[in-house]
Amino acid sequence: MPVQSKAEYEKLLGRLQQNASNTSRREVSRLEIPDPHVIWIGQRTIFRNFMEFPKALRREPEKLLLYLNKELASAGYIAGDRVIFLGRKEPSSFGALIDRYVKDYVICPVCGSPDTRTEKSKKLGFLLCEACGARSSIKGNYA
Numbered sequence: 637m638p639v640q641s642k643a644e645y646e647k648l649l650g651r652l653q654q655n656a657s658n659t660s661r662r663e664v665s666r667l668e669i670p671d672p673h674v675i676w677i678g679q680r681t682i683f684r685n686f687m688e689f690p691k692a693l694r695r696e697p698e699k700l701l702l703y704l705n706k707e708l709a710s711a712g713y714i715a716g717d718r719v720i721f722l723g724r725k726e727p728s729s730f731g732a733l734i735d736r737y738v739k740d741y742v743i744c745p746v747c748g749s750p751d752t753r754t755e756k757s758k759k760l761g762f763l764l765c766e767a768c769g770a771r772s773s774i775k776g777n778y779a
């Protein structure tokens with residue numbers, strides 16, 4: 637083998653190995669879900685770190701808020717990084733609500749990857765998985 641093409645070959649091999657290690661890093665990526673910080677001020681419930689969640693879950697803040705408002709039967713609104721709900725909502729219920737949202741709207745039911753996005757088609761919500769390519773229907777209405 638001529639020297640030059642051997643060098644080319646090794647360069648190619650190096651590139652292939654690099655690609656392979658990139659792939660395995662992506663596979664071990666996991667979803668980091670923050671803890672909700674919820675407090676009462678008077679008759680209001682303040683979800684102090686709301687904005688961390690749409691960012692972590694890669695969802696639009698309005699959609700996550702719509703879900704929380706329906707589940708809490710409230711009309712909370714975004715104020716900076718916080719959401720303010722009228723009335724006293726149980727702070728401990730927020731973690732469970734977020735967990736359910738993640739399970740129903742974020743995690744791929746086929747492979748369990750959180751690397752997904754949502755799509756609407758004829759008023760039906762679909763979850764598209766970037767890891768395995770599955771397209772799953774979403775039962776809820778807040779996709």
Ligand SMILES: [Zn+2]
Nearest residue numbers: 744747765768
């Ligand atoms: Zn998947």
